[in-house]
């Protein structure tokens with residue numbers, strides 16, 4: 001608004017040939033008509049002007065009387081007000097502009113050099129002439145009325161005293177008006193757009209987003225993922241071991257403390273004793289570093305795990321070799337089946353997947369998707385159907401289709417739910433009707449984030465379903481892998497694979513040395 005006002009104020013300094021913007025014309029034209037003129041008695045003020053004719057006059061401090069403002073009343077040419085009132089016909093403005101062309105505008109207080117009152121008179125004459133010629137035919141009285149109204153308004157609204165803060169740019173305009181020098185050319189006045197001064201922390205203009213170079217994400221090796229997964233166990237262990245053996249000779253007390261630490265890390269009493277016995281035999285009474293302990297610990301863990309780190313043996317003479325997958329809810333049975341199927345069909349074997357988890361609709365769907373992804377045969381049934389019956393049907397179909405491997409999924413169940421464990425027993429029994437050796441492999445999945453409870457899981461599933469092999473899943477997460485050492489020491493069941501992610505390729509053959517090193521926080 002301030003800018004538009006300034007434009008209006010300085011329109012008279014523009015060269016005559018400069019076209020008046022359409023917008024101004026549109027604004028002014030209708031108001032030059034007769035119907036607008038009567039308003040002159042009760043002028044319509046621009047929004048930004050007060051009806052009181054601007055701010056109150058300054059008060060003389062000594063007398064308390066308002067200071068006279070008459071001198072300043074004259075300083076603004078009448079057209080200023082008229083233009084801003086929006087009641088002057090465009091033709092009048094143009095006439096005044098022409099009249100001023102030869103006479104540069106002067107400022108208040110500057111002695112007239114052919115301008116001032118004369119200038120105003122000349123402009124008025126021009127305006128009269130223009131007005132008359134513009135409206136002579138159709139509205140002979142209108143132009144005269146317009147001038148009269150304009151003069152009336154000019155007289156009624158004295159120019160602001162001390163400027164109009166917040167109206168037309170306030171101070172900036174005041175300074176221009178009170179200066180003794182001629183006004184600069186219009187272009188110079190309009191050119192510098194007044195940039196708002198923003199508070200600290202802000203900026204104007206479109207946000208510039210620097211493209212960030214995308215660093216190719218290096219795929220972690222499975223050992224790195226295993227180490228990351230076991231980092232919680234290993235760092236806790238190594239920190240405690242380092243703290244225990246700082247500046248201490250190996251004695252009975254430190255050995256007892258070490259044993260406690262290893263048991264707390266789920267490694268089991270047997271493995272803990274193996275580590276402390278070996279340490280004592282090598283370093284008793286001597287200085288021991290944390291690294292010495294880690295090395296011996298890794299070595300003893302590897303000794304426990306090596307006998308169980310075996311490949312999953314398939315007897316393909318069976319056609320199919322039946323693998324039954326069991327375990328507690330959410331331990332990764334279905335996902336692991338998908339990963340196994342991917343490996344087997346990738347190797348050219350004909351695989352069938354049977355959705356024996358009839359408790360969960362999503363589990364059936366999940367296995368079906370895995371079958372599609374791995375190009376395996378799929379046998380499913382409806383939700384709540386008898387799982388043993390489904391397993392039997394699938395076995396028959398796999399035989400008929402000469403599948404190499406049949407993998408049967410089962411619903412997750414807690415080992416302490418007798419009824420559900422009995423159902424599992426039934427599945428095993430039914431499969432044995434078609435082949436006395438079936439299921440040939442009973443795989444149990446163990447969630448590596450579970451601690452001591454995994455020991456009892458293996459115990460009971462082994463007894464009920466004849467588990468003869470293990471897969472530990474979720475070793476990529478915040479795993480507590482120590483329990484696998486305890487389970488291996490106790491049950492000596494083969495550990496075939498470990499899961500190090502949710503992806504199809506995230507199933508790795510179990511490697512005793514790597515696992516031992518990862519737990520001890522040592523490199524591969």
Ligand SMILES: Nc1nc2c(ncn2[C@@H]2O[C@H](COP(=O)(O)OP(=O)(O)OP(=O)(O)O)[C@@H](O)[C@H]2O)c(=O)[nH]1
Pocket residue numbers: 327328329330331332333334335336357360363410411412413473474475476477498499500501502506
């Ligand atoms: N991070 C990680 N997640 C896994 C792994 N294996 C399985 N999961 C995830 O664990 C969750 C449970 O896996 P499922 O395969 O559905 O487990 P389930 O034993 O079949 O589940 P229920 O049928 O409910 O008993 C899913 O979100 C899997 O993606 C693994 O090795 N690492």
